Amino acid sequence: MKLTSTILVLLLIASGVSASRADAAIPDKVQTLLVKFCGECHGAETREAGVRLDTLSSLEKAPLLDVLNKAESQLFFRMMPPEDVPQPTLEERHLLFTWVQGELRKHKASGLDQKARAPEAGNWVDHRSLFDGSVKEKPFSPARRWLVSPQIFQHRVFDVFDFDARARESNKHGLRGVSSPVNLPEHSGVRDYDLATLNGGHLLTMLGNAEWISKKQIRAARVKNGELKADEFENKSDRFSPVTPPTFEAVILKKSPPTEDEIQAAIVTQFERVLRRPPTTIELMRYIDLTSSAIQIAGNTEGLRQMLQAVLLESEFLYRLEFGDGPADEFGRQKLTPHEASFAIAYALGDRGPDAALTAAAREGRLASKPDYEREVRRMLADKTYNKGSIDPALSIEHHGEYYSSSHPKIIRFFREFFGYPMAVRVFKDIQRSDGIYRVPDRGTFGTPGFLVVEADRLVANVVEADRNVFETLLTTDRFFMYHNLDNEKGAKLIAGWQKVYETLKDTDWRNNPDQVAKDHEALLKEYVAPNGIKGKGRGVHETDLYRLMNLFEDTFGRGGRPFTTFPWAHGNRLWHSPMYNLPKTPVEGSYGKESVFDYNPIQPFPMPNRRGILTHPAWLIAHSANTATDPVRRGKWIREKLLAGSVPDVPITVDAKIPDDPHKTLGERLSVVTNKQECWKCHVRMNPLGIPFEMYDDFGRFRTEESLEHPDNIVAKSKIKYGSDTYKTAPFSTSGNITGTGEPNVDGEVTDAFELIDRLAKSERVRQSIIRHAFRFYMGRNELLSDSQTLIEADQAYVQSDGSFNAVIVSLLTSDSFMYRK
Numbered sequence: 001m002k003l004t005s006t007i008l009v010l011l012l013i014a015s016g017v018s019a020s021r022a023d024a025a026i027p028d029k030v031q032t033l034l035v036k037f038c039g040e041c042h043g044a045e046t047r048e049a050g051v052r053l054d055t056l057s058s059l060e061k062a063p064l065l066d067v068l069n070k071a072e073s074q075l076f077f078r079m080m081p082p083e084d085v086p087q088p089t090l091e092e093r094h095l096l097f098t099w100v101q102g103e104l105r106k107h108k109a110s111g112l113d114q115k116a117r118a119p120e121a122g123n124w125v126d127h128r129s130l131f132d133g134s135v136k137e138k139p140f141s142p143a144r145r146w147l148v149s150p151q152i153f154q155h156r157v158f159d160v161f162d163f164d165a166r167a168r169e170s171n172k173h174g175l176r177g178v179s180s181p182v183n184l185p186e187h188s189g190v191r192d193y194d195l196a197t198l199n200g201g202h203l204l205t206m207l208g209n210a211e212w213i214s215k216k217q218i219r220a221a222r223v224k225n226g227e228l229k230a231d232e233f234e235n236k237s238d239r240f241s242p243v244t245p246p247t248f249e250a251v252i253l254k255k256s257p258p259t260e261d262e263i264q265a266a267i268v269t270q271f272e273r274v275l276r277r278p279p280t281t282i283e284l285m286r287y288i289d290l291t292s293s294a295i296q297i298a299g300n301t302e303g304l305r306q307m308l309q310a311v312l313l314e315s316e317f318l319y320r321l322e323f324g325d326g327p328a329d330e331f332g333r334q335k336l337t338p339h340e341a342s343f344a345i346a347y348a349l350g351d352r353g354p355d356a357a358l359t360a361a362a363r364e365g366r367l368a369s370k371p372d373y374e375r376e377v378r379r380m381l382a383d384k385t386y387n388k389g390s391i392d393p394a395l396s397i398e399h400h401g402e403y404y405s406s407s408h409p410k411i412i413r414f415f416r417e418f419f420g421y422p423m424a425v426r427v428f429k430d431i432q433r434s435d436g437i438y439r440v441p442d443r444g445t446f447g448t449p450g451f452l453v454v455e456a457d458r459l460v461a462n463v464v465e466a467d468r469n470v471f472e473t474l475l476t477t478d479r480f481f482m483y484h485n486l487d488n489e490k491g492a493k494l495i496a497g498w499q500k501v502y503e504t505l506k507d508t509d510w511r512n513n514p515d516q517v518a519k520d521h522e523a524l525l526k527e528y529v530a531p532n533g534i535k536g537k538g539r540g541v542h543e544t545d546l547y548r549l550m551n552l553f554e555d556t557f558g559r560g561g562r563p564f565t566t567f568p569w570a571h572g573n574r575l576w577h578s579p580m581y582n583l584p585k586t587p588v589e590g591s592y593g594k595e596s597v598f599d600y601n602p603i604q605p606f607p608m609p610n611r612r613g614i615l616t617h618p619a620w621l622i623a624h625s626a627n628t629a630t631d632p633v634r635r636g637k638w639i640r641e642k643l644l645a646g647s648v649p650d651v652p653i654t655v656d657a658k659i660p661d662d663p664h665k666t667l668g669e670r671l672s673v674v675t676n677k678q679e680c681w682k683c684h685v686r687m688n689p690l691g692i693p694f695e696m697y698d699d700f701g702r703f704r705t706e707e708s709l710e711h712p713d714n715i716v717a718k719s720k721i722k723y724g725s726d727t728y729k730t731a732p733f734s735t736s737g738n739i740t741g742t743g744e745p746n747v748d749g750e751v752t753d754a755f756e757l758i759d760r761l762a763k764s765e766r767v768r769q770s771i772i773r774h775a776f777r778f779y780m781g782r783n784e785l786l787s788d789s790q791t792l793i794e795a796d797q798a799y800v801q802s803d804g805s806f807n808a809v810i811v812s813l814l815t816s817d818s819f820m821y822r823k
Helices: 002-014 028-038 061-076 090-106 111-115 119-124 127-131 150-160 165-170 200-224 246-253 260-274 281-298 300-312 338-349 356-363 370-382 393-398 409-419 421-426 447-466 470-476 488-505 514-520 522-528 546-555 618-623 632-643 667-675 678-684 688-696 754-762 765-780 786-801 806-814
Strands: 144-147 319-322 715-717 737-739 749-751
Touching: 028 090, 061 090, 061 111, 090 111, 111 119, 119 765, 127 765, 127 786, 150 165, 150 200, 150 260, 200 246, 200 300, 246 260, 246 300, 260 281, 260 300, 281 300, 319 338, 338 356, 338 370, 338 409, 338 806, 356 370, 370 806, 393 447, 409 421, 409 447, 409 765, 421 447, 421 618, 447 470, 447 618, 470 754, 470 765, 488 522, 488 546, 514 522, 514 546, 632 667, 632 688, 632 765, 667 678, 667 688, 688 737, 688 754, 737 754, 749 754, 765 786, 765 806, 786 806
Parallel strands: none
Antiparallel strands: 144 319, 737 749
């Protein structure tokens, strides 16, 4: 049959038919390659995947473009021809691909072109070409309007009210009357791209925002003018009443219409507050006419408010404008204006606009050269206060006591987005399967995954702020945080004091006569437990008494462990998730002596058994799991795309990507059954061997040596406690995997488990460069182009030459031609 198909293709070539009804001329060399490498599988008899390539010349336009799009994708992802048949040379593959894509581009029908700017297409640019120095084109970024992120939008609103650092921190969860018109997609990877544009939904939201903001801007002056009472609010729960700027107050308090100078002063103030620049001459004239007319019709107060609202509705309020200006250089590029550059630098390093020094540099002509950019970038990186804030304000609501603030939270945000572990709060888990430990996110709480994400944030921040071998350390460190609610010095001092109390009182009659023992050792207990002293035996649910205290100390210090720095009976204590790290349960009354010894380490980070880097952190493992099982495909895909700069095609819509049920097989075995088929394996070979090694952890992120076969047929014992997990039969599982695609002999090859896989990846040049590529996307807001090669090479060199400093990468990227020039 294959011979017949080949003959048919040859006959078509011999017939001289060289153009289809879609005007697709098939060059002789292309036809020869189609016969040689495609004819056996895609002819009349076989037509694998429903595709025939022997009839291209006779196809109508629509079916031809459909076939070519399939071929374009298969050729681009190197999935055609299959690996077990002779392969075309690089030159032959390039010839085929160039012709196929060229035909599609004639009709603006290339599926790859349509997706090329999307985040998921970031790795489509050839990795080797980006870093081998062969590309000589000068870097640039396209001139653009970049829709602001939700975080930047919030600070732009704060700018309108001239908030200082304290006001920004106290209102970090937002103002009651303002809704963010922009949202970022929820997925692992860089999320803030320059692709979105304003639409009707944005406008509707901004109309409501502009009305609320403009009313608040003038409220204090209206009260002063007698138009409102001081305690008069439209919404009793919204009592926000900021100071009205003097130029606005002057218009409102005036009994006659304001002069043109007074109107102009108010307009300039609003432009500076909202757009952070003065109005142009044309804008000023237009707004003077608008304001004058509005005041004539509606009076001073409402006329002024109409102007304030109009400025708030300028599209520039929601965009970052980066067009460049001035004469183009010999490569057709224009440099960012100093004003544009000041905002580009500020928003790369934080969510606030330029600080006073950066604004001054722009206005005084000191932000025009690469040394100027470097001076300001380094200065702002060294500034520990301007951008200081919570890494994730949403999490800080619930975890205000133990949550971590960073001097540069946006730098931490890159690694959060890159690794994607915050997505753990979006994965639903069943409490019972966790033996009652796991609490799902609910109204007002992010549950157990919220705590794990907080602890992952601490780990990342600790490594990033040390700023040495950042990538390697994040991938390989076994030093984790858990429960850490006091700094190291305070925590260690507290535990040492408690141990002194225990050693002093353990041989007293505290069990039978706690009141007397408490009285006899009152000074000791006041010094190390409670300044006001404690009773021998109390009655309050959350009360600390000597009897309670010594029972806890017996279960911890008495067994060679240490208690957590918050007593288990304390009001509001919610830290019970230690089993997610395979550590013993936090001691609780009623279970003393029944669990393994709990030993809390107050000095953190500390070595965590059976962990190696962020990819073995429960937060990352949960984020890349299914609801009731692990997900080696998702985990492997993440590694292929994020660490190995590879690509995996989308799942065809005709494929039902479902793992079959079988109570007697492990998930890995069931996955193999369905993905080892040739039509599936050509994609899954890029993922499964990278994800299977992580089967040494379950879907809660707990280390394991056997897999629990969770099926009703396999129950060994039913749980006897509420929310407890049943006991199931277990089975051994494989953690063997394989790394491919780095081209590095000491990295590629078979691995025995996740630890070996991680250790090899951490040494890889390609992995390091892949992370650099993602950092580029984060700071540039777009996918890299081949012309960005020099920028990426310099950023990679900066990392290597600085002993792994991520700050050095940032400085390199923010002083690159890709950052400074537009075209």
